[in-house]
Amino acid sequence: MKTQTFSKGLLTEVLDGSTRAIARLISCVETNNADYSEILANIYHKAGQAHVVGITGVPGSGKSTLLRSLVQTIRGGRRTVGVIAIDPSSPFSGGAILGDRIRMLQVSEDPGVFIRSMATRGALGGLARATLDVVDILDAAGFDVIIIETVGVGQDEVDVVQAAHSTVVVSAPGLGDDIQAIKAGILEIADIHVVNKSDRPDANKTITDLTQMLATNLAGSSENNWTTPILPVSASNDHGVADLLKALEEHRAFLQSSGEIVGRRRRIAMYRILKTVRGFMQESMAMSQNAIMQDLLDRVLAREIGPRDAALQILASVNENNLK
C-alpha cells in the first residue's frame, strides 16, 4: 500500500523531470525491482518522443571527448540531453574509471543534462533490458535527445547501441591490429561515421579506407537512400561536432520522411521483447536451483548425459514450474 502511494508520486515526479526522482527510478531498474513494473509500464506508455542516438567506437577513438563536445553542442541549441554510458569495467573496479569519464562529461550543474553510467556486468536481468528501460525513463521525463554510449566490443554492447534511431560509429587513425579487427565488426552498423582526431596527419588514410569499405559494401545501411556520411571530427577542439549534430538531424528527418522509422522501431521493439524474455528465463532458472537442476548437473558432470539433454530437461521443468 505504501509502495503504491510512493510509486504514484515517483511517476509524477519523473514525468515532471525531477533529477532526483529519475535517479531513484533508474536505481530500481538496475536492481530489476519488480515492484516498479507497473510504474515502468506507465513510463513506457508515455515515452516515444525523444531522438535516441547510439554512439560506439573502438577503444582509443576518443569517444568520451566526442561525447562531451556533442553534449555541449546539443545544449548550445537549447535542447536537453540524457546520456547512458555503458561501463565496460566490472563491479570489481568500483566504476572508478568510468567515474572519471563521467566527471569529465559533467557540464557543471546544468539540469538540461542527465548522465548515468550502467555497468555491463552489474545490471540484473540484462544490460539491454535495463538500458532500454532507462531510455524510456529519460524519454518520458522529457529529454529531447538520449545518447546510449558503449565501447564497440562485445555482442551485448554492439546490440544495445543499435537499439537507437541513429547509430554513430567513431574511428580514429593509427590504432593497432586488434583494434582494427574490432573496428571491422562494428563498421556496418553505422548510420553516421565519425573519424575522430582528424587533425592527425594519418586521418586522411582512415577516411579513404572507410570510404572504400563503404563503397564495396552494397549491403550497408545505405539501402534506403541514406548515404552514410563519413565526418572528420577533432573533438578535443570541437571541430566538426556541429556537422555531426547536423548529420544526426538529417538522419532523423530521413527516418521520418522515408518511413524507415517504422521498421526501425519494430526492430528495436522486437529486440527488446526478446531480451526481456531471456531475462525472465534466466530468473526462472536461477530460482530453480533445485533438486532437478542439481541432479542434471551431477549427471552432466559424470558425463552420463550431455549439456544438450540437460538443457532440454530443464526447459521442460521450467515450463511446468513457474511460468503462467
Add this chain to the structure above:
Amino acid sequence: MKTQTFSKGLLTEVLDGSTRAIARLISCVETNNADYSEILANIYHKAGQAHVVGITGVPGSGKSTLLRSLVQTIRGGRRTVGVIAIDPSSPFSGGAILGDRIRMLQVSEDPGVFIRSMATRGALGGLARATLDVVDILDAAGFDVIIIETVGVGQDEVDVVQAAHSTVVVSAPGLGDDIQAIKAGILEIADIHVVNKSDRPDANKTITDLTQMLATNLAGSSENNWTTPILPVSASNDHGVADLLKALEEHRAFLQSSGEIVGRRRRIAMYRILKTVRGFMQESMAMSQNAIMQDLLDRVLAREIGPRDAALQILASVNENNLK
C-alpha cells in the same frame, strides 16, 4: 540412414584424431546442425581429459604473439595442443584479420597443433555452446592442452574464457584509458597474470600496479590457497613463456590436489547447460515468428503494452508450443 552411417564413421575418425574429420565436425557445430547432436553426445561422453586453458587480454597486449610462443613451447615438450581463437570481427570483415593472426600462428604443418577460429557473431545457438562443443571435440580427439583465446571485452568473451580450468589474463604496459577500464573488468578472473612486453621500461610499473591491486583484492581467486602469479613475459623473443607453461602446470596440479577442480567443473557445466537452455529458447522464439508474436509486437509499438508484458505472454505461448 545415410547420415547415421556417415556419423558413425565421423565419430571414429574424430576419436582417431583425423584433422579433416575434426574440421568437418566443428563446421557442423558452428552451423548448429541438429543431425549431429547424437555424435556430440558421444563426444561429450569421451571428453574430459585435456587441460583447458583460457587466455584473454586487452587489445594491444600482444596476445597473438604470446599464443604463438606458448603453442611452440607446449609442442617443444611433445604435448599436442588445440587452439580455439574467438574472432572479435564480424562476418562482414570476412574474418580476414583473424585469418592473418591464424596464419601467423601456424607452426608449419605440425599435426600436433590444431587451430580454429570462431566468429563471435557467426555461431548459431550462441558462442559459448559452440566453443565448448569444440573443446569437447578437441578433447575427445586427444589433444593434451586446449586453449580458448578471446579478446577481453564483452560479456560473452569474458564468460567463455572462464569456462576453462586455468585462465590467463594478459596485460601490457603503456595502454590508454579505455583499455585500462576494460582491463579492470577482467583482472579478477585470472588464475595467472602475464605482463607481456616486459622488455619495455614501463613494464615494472604495470607489474607493481597489478601486485597492489591483487593485494587489496581479498575476494580474488586466491581464496583457496592459490597465489595468483604475475609473470613478466616478452613473447616476441619467447622470454618468460616457459615460466608461463610451468605456472599452468602448477595451477593444474593445484586444482587436482586441492580438490578445487570439482567446483570448477561444476561451475563450467552449469554455465554450459544454462547457455544451451538459452540457445534453445532463442530457437523456439525464432520459430514462433507467428501471429502471436506479430500481434504482441504491434501492441508494443502502439505502446498499449510494455515489453515486459509482451515477454510474459511470449513465454506462455512458447511453453505451449514446442517444448516437450
